[in-house]
Amino acid sequence: MSKVKIIGESIPNMPWQDRPQGLVNATIWRYSNNPIIKRNPIKNVARIFNSAVMYYGKDGIEYIGVFRGERLNGLPYIYLGRSKDGIQWTFDPDGIQFVDEKGKMFLPDSPFDPRLVRIDDTWYIIWCHMFYGSAIGMAKTTDFKTFTRMENPFLPYNRNAVLFPRKVNGKYLMLSRPSDTTHTRFGDIFISESPDLVYWGKHRLVMRKGSNWWEDTKIGGGPAPIETSEGWLLIYHGVQNSCSGFVYSMGGAILDIDNPSIVKYRSDSFVFTPEELYETTGNTDNVTFPCAALCDAPTGRIAIYYGAADTYVALAFTEIDILVDFIKEHNVLSASDTGLGM
Amino acid sequence: MSKVKIIGESIPNMPWQDRPQGLVNATIWRYSNNPIIKRNPIKNVARIFNSAVMYYGKDGIEYIGVFRGERLNGLPYIYLGRSKDGIQWTFDPDGIQFVDEKGKMFLPDSPFDPRLVRIDDTWYIIWCHMFYGSAIGMAKTTDFKTFTRMENPFLPYNRNAVLFPRKVNGKYLMLSRPSDTTHTRFGDIFISESPDLVYWGKHRLVMRKGSNWWEDTKIGGGPAPIETSEGWLLIYHGVQNSCSGFVYSMGGAILDIDNPSIVKYRSDSFVFTPEELYETTGNTDNVTFPCAALCDAPTGRIAIYYGAADTYVALAFTEIDILVDFIKEHNVLSASDTGLGM
Numbered sequence: 125m126s127k128v129k130i131i132g133e134s135i136p137n138m139p140w141q142d143r144p145q146g147l148v149n150a151t152i153w154r155y156s157n158n159p160i161i162k163r164n165p166i167k168n169v170a171r172i173f174n175s176a177v178m179y180y181g182k183d184g185i186e187y188i189g190v191f192r193g194e195r196l197n198g199l200p201y202i203y204l205g206r207s208k209d210g211i212q213w214t215f216d217p218d219g220i221q222f223v224d225e226k227g228k229m230f231l232p233d234s235p236f237d238p239r240l241v242r243i244d245d246t247w248y249i250i251w252c253h254m255f256y257g258s259a260i261g262m263a264k265t266t267d268f269k270t271f272t273r274m275e276n277p278f279l280p281y282n283r284n285a286v287l288f289p290r291k292v293n294g295k296y297l298m299l300s301r302p303s304d305t306t307h308t309r310f311g312d313i314f315i316s317e318s319p320d321l322v323y324w325g326k327h328r329l330v331m332r333k334g335s336n337w338w339e340d341t342k343i344g345g346g347p348a349p350i351e352t353s354e355g356w357l358l359i360y361h362g363v364q365n366s367c368s369g370f371v372y373s374m375g376g377a378i379l380d381i382d383n384p385s386i387v388k389y390r391s392d393s394f395v396f397t398p399e400e401l402y403e404t405t406g407n408t409d410n411v412t413f414p415c416a417a418l419c420d421a422p423t424g425r426i427a428i429y430y431g432a433a434d435t436y437v438a439l440a441f442t443e444i445d446i447l448v449d450f451i452k453e454h455n456v457l458s459a460s461d462t463g464l465g466m
Numbered sequence: 467m468s469k470v471k472i473i474g475e476s477i478p479n480m481p482w483q484d485r486p487q488g489l490v491n492a493t494i495w496r497y498s499n500n501p502i503i504k505r506n507p508i509k510n511v512a513r514i515f516n517s518a519v520m521y522y523g524k525d526g527i528e529y530i531g532v533f534r535g536e537r538l539n540g541l542p543y544i545y546l547g548r549s550k551d552g553i554q555w556t557f558d559p560d561g562i563q564f565v566d567e568k569g570k571m572f573l574p575d576s577p578f579d580p581r582l583v584r585i586d587d588t589w590y591i592i593w594c595h596m597f598y599g600s601a602i603g604m605a606k607t608t609d610f611k612t613f614t615r616m617e618n619p620f621l622p623y624n625r626n627a628v629l630f631p632r633k634v635n636g637k638y639l640m641l642s643r644p645s646d647t648t649h650t651r652f653g654d655i656f657i658s659e660s661p662d663l664v665y666w667g668k669h670r671l672v673m674r675k676g677s678n679w680w681e682d683t684k685i686g687g688g689p690a691p692i693e694t695s696e697g698w699l700l701i702y703h704g705v706q707n708s709c710s711g712f713v714y715s716m717g718g719a720i721l722d723i724d725n726p727s728i729v730k731y732r733s734d735s736f737v738f739t740p741e742e743l744y745e746t747t748g749n750t751d752n753v754t755f756p757c758a759a760l761c762d763a764p765t766g767r768i769a770i771y772y773g774a775a776d777t778y779v780a781l782a783f784t785e786i787d788i789l790v791d792f793i794k795e796h797n798v799l800s801a802s803d804t805g806l807g808m
Contacts, residue, residue: 255669257652276667277667302623314622320665327597
């Protein structure tokens with residue numbers, strides 16, 4: 125039994141490995157057989173990375189996911205995948221065919237970095253696509269057969285949006301990271317609310333990029349926030365602008381459960397950083413980019429899916445108590461963290 | 467009687483001068499006694515520019531306006547001004563004191579470039595301020611005594627927002643120009659809708675920056691769109707990135723009356739560009755930045771208020787037929803203009 129409670133479902137057959145003995149700095153530890161998705165996973169798709177999976181547990185499907193596939197023509201698209209164990213994945217050979225609300229085909233332009241969130245009986249895919257520049261796109265499905273495209277929640281330019289897995293104070297909430305038209309060299313995480321997932325407002329700052337080098341260029345949301353007895357656990361990415369390019373590490377923070385624009389705890393140290401060859405070398409070196417987390421509430425186990433070097437999908441594990449203890453132990457808050465962000 | 471009808475009020479004593487004889491390229495002509503607001507207009511305010519005025523016509527006030535004052539400490543703020551003739555202005559010595567919806571003081575951080583729009587009996591001020599970067603702020607008033615700050619409509623980073631002066635298809639509409647954190651070197655005009663002025667969505671592109679040099683860096687909305695029998699007349703600013711800095715000219719376009727994300731006509735040539743010394747030289751050289759237009763519907767006369775060189779407020783005139791004829795004569799549309807901008 126964990127000290128900190130995850131408020132969520134039980135996933136008894138979740139991918140898992142215990143923390144190896146003798147590791148130094150292992151707040152989050154890698155799956156021993158990483159990466160789990162390697163180059164050329166689908167015909168006409170060169171690489172899959174930055175992808176999101178969830179537990180499904182019906183219709184003979186244990187795990188389901190939305191995957192960023194980089195096609196041979198260099199353009200990204202979103203592919204559907206299914207798995208029995210969360211590790212071995214089979215993919216639909218064609219990208220997801222979205223329709224608009226009238227049932228007419230509506231293909232987003234170059235969608236990438238999808239997140240997957242379930243609220244009640246509906247599954248939402250949130251991604252970044254080209255809307256005269258990078259912007260957030262969304263679709264919903266109840267059966268993973270029909271995917272209905274929804275309105276873009278925000279104006280360009282924006283990236284790394286992720287919905288909260290339930291309404292808070294009667295409103296849908298979404299994190300996002302306002303950006304610009306290029307390889308953005310700034311970026312803070314904001315929160316917005318909506319009564320209907322069509323119109324959005326009451327935007328507040330959640331947290332700014334950090335003063336610590338590993339996150340001093342920009343930050344962005346990762347997996348959907350995880351509801352716990354301590355607040356919303358946020359695993360996010362932080363970016364350093366090194367002299368040979370960006371380095372993407374993972375950070376950890378805990379947001380107030382009723383007013384998540386307030387940060388309760390935020391680690392000044394990364395919780396995970398590129399170390400292995402499949403993270404430090406690839407199409408884009410030095411990227412560990414978390415997009416999904418499976419959580420088994422009874423045991424407190426967490427399996428994090430992350431893109432590695434814009435080339436692979438990899439898997440890492442932690443336990444809620446280990447991660448929360450680390451965040452609290454390294455907690456440093458600024459005024460912009462603890463404020464309402466008005 | 468003009469060919470093109472302005473759908474709006476009559477302002478019989480509106481500032482006006484006929485077009486001088488013998489001018490070449492005078493689609494819009496300057497007031498002979500420009501600039502109308504000169505340096506050091508208020509104690510502790512060094513310059514007023516980029517400001518918006520409207521006809522008021524009651525309580526002994528003919529014209530009222532919201533003015534960008536640049537204080538001696540270099541920070542901008544919004545000041546209220548009143549005028550009998552639209553030319554000579556008197557200002558409240560202190561900036562506008564905004565309150566939040568509970569009546570508590572709420573001062574926006576460094577607000578600048580206000581626009582002023584009346585919808586029914588409420589007057590809205592829309593400006594740009596610092597919300598962890600440039601973002602759009604709003605307030606409303608019914609009496610120009612109490613100014614109630616409203617929610618920021620959009621996430622950062624954004625500038626040059628302007629409300630439409632009436633609902634279209636039952637929704638409020640706002641133009642804006644998504645930006646970045648610096649002297650943005652890109653920028654297109656988008657439109658967003660809202661049921662309640664709190665939550666915004668259904669964002670569409672209106673028009674991209676142009677291929678013509680005078681607007682090939684970025685564009686942004688100017689005065690509130692003017693309703694005419696041809697559609698919504700949009701006077702906007704277009705920016706060239708010259709080798710010695712930005713140059714701000716004015717462009718003209720006409721948007722579909724029921725679906726203003728569609729551009730019907732757009733002039734490939736500027737309608738106004740910095741020429742006079744008070745436009746080409748000042749705190750920021752070569753800026754003509756339109757923020758307001760008074761229109762007398764019966765005669766079709768238009769008086770444009772524009773910021774000059776980030777230093778002065780100046781005034782210029784045109785007639786609806788002259789401006790619309792010029793826009794149609796120089797009309798060049800692209801696919802992004804004529805589309806729905808989905």
